[in-house]
Amino acid sequence: MKPFNELGHIALGTALRQLAAQVSKDAEKTYEKFSFEIETKWFPVFYVLASKGADSVVNIAKEINHSHVSVSKIIKEMKASYLIDSYKSVEDSRITLVQLNKRAKAMIPAMQKQCDAIDVAMKQLKQEAGVDLWEALTVIDRHLRFRPISSRVDENIEDIRVVDYAPKYQYAFKDLNVEWISKYWELEEPDYIALNEPENYILNHSGTILIALDKGNPVGCCALIKMDADNYELAKMAVSQKAQGNGIGLILGEKIIERAKLMGIKRLYLESNSVLTPAINLYEKLGFSHIEGATSPYERCNVQMELHLTNAKFS
Numbered sequence: 001m002k003p004f005n006e007l008g009h010i011a012l013g014t015a016l017r018q019l020a021a022q023v024s025k026d027a028e029k030t031y032e033k034f035s036f037e038i039e040t041k042w043f044p045v046f047y048v049l050a051s052k053g054a055d056s057v058v059n060i061a062k063e064i065n066h067s068h069v070s071v072s073k074i075i076k077e078m079k080a081s082y083l084i085d086s087y088k089s090v091e092d093s094r095i096t097l098v099q100l101n102k103r104a105k106a107m108i109p110a111m112q113k114q115c116d117a118i119d120v121a122m123k124q125l126k127q128e129a130g131v132d133l134w135e136a137l138t139v140i141d142r143h144l145r146f147r148p149i150s151s152r153v154d155e156n157i158e159d160i161r162v163v164d165y166a167p168k169y170q171y172a173f174k175d176l177n178v179e180w181i182s183k184y185w186e187l188e189e190p191d192y193i194a195l196n197e198p199e200n201y202i203l204n205h206s207g208t209i210l211i212a213l214d215k216g217n218p219v220g221c222c223a224l225i226k227m228d229a230d231n232y233e234l235a236k237m238a239v240s241q242k243a244q245g246n247g248i249g250l251i252l253g254e255k256i257i258e259r260a261k262l263m264g265i266k267r268l269y270l271e272s273n274s275v276l277t278p279a280i281n282l283y284e285k286l287g288f289s290h291i292e293g294a295t296s297p298y299e300r301c302n303v304q305m306e307l308h309l310t311n312a313k314f315s
Contacts, residue, residue: 034114036107038083045074046083046100050108054099056089078104142203160248162255165198165209165221172218173198173209176238184275185300194236198223207232208263210255212239212248219243222252224259230266234307237270237279249279253286260309267308269294271301280305 027040038046044064049055061071075098078084083104089095100108126132143164165173174195181187187195194201202209205226212220222237234256239248260268270288272279280303288305296304 030114030118034110034117036110036114038081038107039077042074042078042083045071045078046104046107046111049084049098049100050105050111054087054097056095056097060098159215160246160251161213162210162251163213165203165211167199169209169211169218169221170198172211173221173236176218176221176240177236179241180238184273188298188300190297194223194225201225208256208259209236210252210259212252214243214246214248220248220252222256224256224263224265224268227269232260232263232265232268234260234268234270249282250285253282257286257307257309265309267306269304269306271296271298272303272305273300274303276303 024040031038031040044066045060048060048063057068057071057075060066061068064071066074075084075086079086083101084098085101086096086098089097122133143166147164177191177195178187181191198209201207202223202225207226208224210222211218218240220237220239220243223235225233225235227233237249237252237256239252257268268288270283272283274280283305286307288307291304291306294304
């Protein structure tokens with residue numbers, strides 16, 4: 001066996017805990033430099049209140065992606081340190097609003113100076129290391145949120161795996177879709193936008209792209225494109241002609257519906273064409289039903305379907 005210090009990413013959990021401890025300890029020193037006298041764990045709540053004024057615990061928890069219990073505890077601690085005032089909402093007396101008091105508001109200039117200084121320091125670190133730590137953490141979080149490492153370990157023993165989109169799959173995502181579209185039609189403007197810039201058009205707008213791999217090779221794909229908070233379009237679903245007949249479309253369909261549920265999506269909508277009989281049969285098997293009347297940006301669209309996820313077959 002390798003020595004522990006040579007395990008690399010296998011010891012990732014230990015390395016992250018050590019890094020988190022180092023960053024937290026260093027943050028305390030930074031707070032002292034700027035006379036910003038709060039505990040580091042209070043910063044997200046302090047910042048939100050400094051930016052927005054008064055707000056409820058529920059809204060603060062949503063904005064900083066903390067639990068209601070966690071934020072309530074922080075608010076209680078900040079109150080005990082004479083940093084926060086609370087009062088009942090004029091519009092709804094059932095809602096308690098919290099805000100920074102006069103003493104806390106006097107700290108805001110120090111907080112702003114600290115934020116500016118840290119921003120400069122992190123940009124310097126990026127230049128030295130060649131890695132943007134925040135960007136890397138954001139990307140990793142997106143990939144682990146719905147497919148944690150434990151599930152990836154299970155998937156690695158299977159021939160067919162479904163993974164989240166990564167930049168290295170951009171050409172496969174485009175080629176797989178161009179292959180089936182070009183067989184029947186010409187590509188249209190919305191196709192070029194989605195296929196040439198999937199990150200900007202789909203991922204950066206709260207969407208998702210899944211890629212099916214056969215022994216590591218991309219053989220299928222599908223996407224969820226945000227329409228509004230509750231409705232997403234299931235789009236750009238394609239399976240390589242060489243891999244068709246192996247049930248990959250069904251696997252992708254089940255995985256994308258599972259992902260939609262995890263994302264809290266209430267309804268999926270899709271567009272197709274009556275010439276694509278196998279695809280329509282697949283959608284019906286997945287629980288989609290036919291609808292009419294929606295406006296489509298595609299000339300080739302003559303079939304529209306929807307799936308209300310509360311009624312989905314794969315629950």
